[in-house]
Amino acid sequence: MLTQTTLVTGFLGSGKTTTLRHLLAHKPADENWAILVNEFGDIGVDGALLADSGAVLKEIPGGCMCCVNGLPMQVGLNTLLQRNRPDRLLIEPTGLGHPRQILAMLRAETYRPWLTLQATLCLLDARQLLLPRYRENENFISQLAAADIIIANKQDVYDPSALASLAAWQQQHARGRRVIPATQGDIPLTLLDEPNDNLAELPQAQHHHARPGPGVGLAALTPAGSSGWRRALNQGQGWYACGWVFNADTRFDTVGLLEWMRLAPVERIKGVMRIPEGTVTFNRQNNDLRIETHASPPPDSRVELITPTSVDWNQLQSDLLKLRLN
Known part of the structure; x- marks a missing residue:
């Protein structure tokens, strides 16, 4: 079939x-x-x-x-x-x-x-x-x-x-x-x-995509291990992305994390994070914000931000790291 x-x-x-x-x-x-x-x-x-x-x-x-x-x-x-x-x-x-x-x-x-x-x-x-x-x-x-x-x-x-x-x-x-x-x-x-009937001829994509080199910022990709976290950067088509993933031992202050997410000077932010209460997921597009909490914790914590303008990822990272409880 x-x-x-x-x-x-x-x-x-x-x-x-x-x-x-x-x-x-x-x-x-x-x-x-x-x-x-x-x-x-x-x-x-x-x-x-x-x-x-x-x-x-x-x-x-x-x-x-x-x-x-x-x-x-x-x-x-x-x-x-x-x-x-x-x-x-x-x-x-x-x-x-x-x-x-x-x-x-x-x-x-x-x-x-x-x-x-x-x-x-x-x-x-x-x-x-x-x-x-x-x-x-x-x-x-x-x-x-x-x-x-x-x-x-x-x-x-x-x-x-x-x-x-x-x-x-x-x-x-x-x-x-x-x-x-x-x-x-x-x-x-x-x-x-429903059937796929739309066969409209689309223009060829104007492709502009690049990844920052290893010398960008403070450890453009910090390996997991003793640090317990890593960061990844990406950019292309006039947009910038930065994300972090933290191991299962890391939990975040709930109120501080939500405030960090709300105030981040970016257009798009998504996250699934471990907190003392279990899990918080958040999804923000400009001022639209959706938050959910769950009792069971996720395997790890991860968050990603996307924006059409360059921002100070290092400052955002520093503020995020301060919210770790352990």
């Missing part, structure tokens, strides 16, 4: 991971699902957020989709299809990824015996249509152009200007495609069975 495969795209902060968590929460018990996640940064927070979801998970961190569309992407996809034989596969590219390469790969003759490509879903926070740096971004434009179905997510926080921008975009660009309102990624499972 062919694996029903769905590509879930959307720019940074549109709610892709929350949508996947909702879909997985409603997964039929008798079905075997798998998730392939690509992240811009190297730490891999989305994988931690999707852990214990009841699906097989494969992560490909560290770049935009045009970077990993070579051997790492193919190896990850082949492993899931051949070893796990899932009934359904959900693919979440980084919010900074261009969909052209992965769609071409999924439609290639090589994968026809293995998978059926279903409708491409694109998560959209319509408030981003109000800002030129989003609506003029080629990846943002191409993600929407490639979608069969657009999910206008976060409807609960739209103001009249966001609704007007969404209506104007829909009238000009939707081309008869469905635009479905949603809150916190709550979409019906039936969307996963």
Whole structure:
């Protein structure tokens, strides 16, 4: 039986991971699902957020989709299809990824015996249509152009200007495609069975991706071990990322950690961290903030920040390290 495969795209902060968590929460018990996640940064927070979801998970961190569309992407996809034989596969590219390469790969003759490509879903926070740096971004434009179905997510926080921008975009660009309102990624499972009919020709991605060299800042990558933590930096396409991962022995002051996360001068921050109460997960896009706590602790603590402007990672790191309780 062919694996029903769905590509879930959307720019940074549109709610892709929350949508996947909702879909997985409603997964039929008798079905075997798998998730392939690509992240811009190297730490891999989305994988931690999707852990214990009841699906097989494969992560490909560290770049935009045009970077990993070579051997790492193919190896990850082949492993899931051949070893796990899932009934359904959900693919979440980084919010900074261009969909052209992965769609071409999924439609290639090589994968026809293995998978059926279903409708491409694109998560959209319509408030981003109000800002030129989003609506003029080629990846943002191409993600929407490639979608069969657009999910206008976060409807609960739209103001009249966001609704007007969404209506104007829909009238000009939707081309008869469905635009479905949603809150916190709550979409019906039936969307996963819709066909992939959108064959729009997408522009070639203008690829700009680089990693800082080993001499950047204070230990651009501090190895785990006696220190119990490491840091990873990444940059490309006008965006910067920095992330940290801490071993299982490290716990953080809850109030101080949440204040650090709230005040960090970045656009995007995600984390799954160990605290005295167990686990805190946080997901912030500009001023939108979602926090959850759980009694059981995660295997480790990890946090990643993404921003379109360079910031003082060393100062943020120093402030974070001071919040360790042990």
